[in-house]
Amino acid sequence: MIVLPPSEVPTLRAALLTWFDARGRELPWRQGVEGRRDPYRVWIAEILLQQTQVVRGRVYYDRFLTAFPDVHALAAAPEAAVLKAWEGCGYYARARNLRRAAQLVAAQGFPETYVGWLALPGVGPYTAAAIASLAYGGARAVNDGNVRRVLARLYGEAVPTEPWVQARADALLDPVRPGAWNEAVMDLGATVCTPRSPRCGACPLALWCAARASGQPDAFPAPKVRAAVQDVQAVAVLIGDEKDAVLEERAGTLLGGLMGLPTDALADGGDAVAVLTRLCARLQARPGPLLGQVTHTMTHRRVTLYVYRAHSAAERTSVAQAALSRLDQKALALGRARQDSLFAEEVE
């Protein structure tokens, strides 16, 4: 690990900000005067990008802003409509918190400080620092995966703790352009100092970088020990088709509030047909054949859904109007693929 001399910090800041002014990414949520951007747009973008890649985030951002162009529209919207506009983004607690926070903001006005933002539902230290610096010019350093990686490499720290990263980020933050500085570090991490193939030859921090000097820049930071992924299995039934199907509201923190195919848990090594029989008895439906299985990973869970056809006269819901998880979209696609193949067999 190196100690960056304080006398070098102004030159280092100038180098990164010059690079950012020339090479920073142009993104839809970056419109507006530096340090005085529209807080609503910054907020939506920061929440959206927490678990979503920028390329997909652009599409979702446009869709969400079209549905809810300002905080009053979001505050007045039913939860189902917000979840529908969030469809595909995952981590739906974010959408529910956005709506709850929008109701507070619509009543009280936008907070203008880091602490004020931190008090809103769903807003953590990263988001509060980003909004405070980008929309209000507040001197708050962000700390996310990109920042952690860039700083770990710059200082040659293999195991950077959260307090260590925050202390370094705070010390380096440009006091005149804090928002631009935060975005510059994030952009450097996303486009130059990438996890596997850092492009040190194109990096404005190369002169000061300990990881580069070590000859193994991608060895910093050391890989984190990942939490084990838990396998979860369930049986689902498709009653109807990919346009109109029997749907139920899901409960729980992961997919709570979303609609989905009726399901029942399947124990490890359990009998799927027995679960199907139980599920169909609850729905007063007649079980049909297995359509196939779909798998989807969410946070630390890998869910495998065994999707069966079933028949009943129960009321169906328009799939286009319902907010569905990607797991259920995959299951519905399975039903469609099965129908297509049956159609092809009939034609032959």
Ligand code: SF4
């Ligand atoms: S010199 Fe290389 S390792 Fe160091 S910050 Fe730049 S890209 Fe990352």
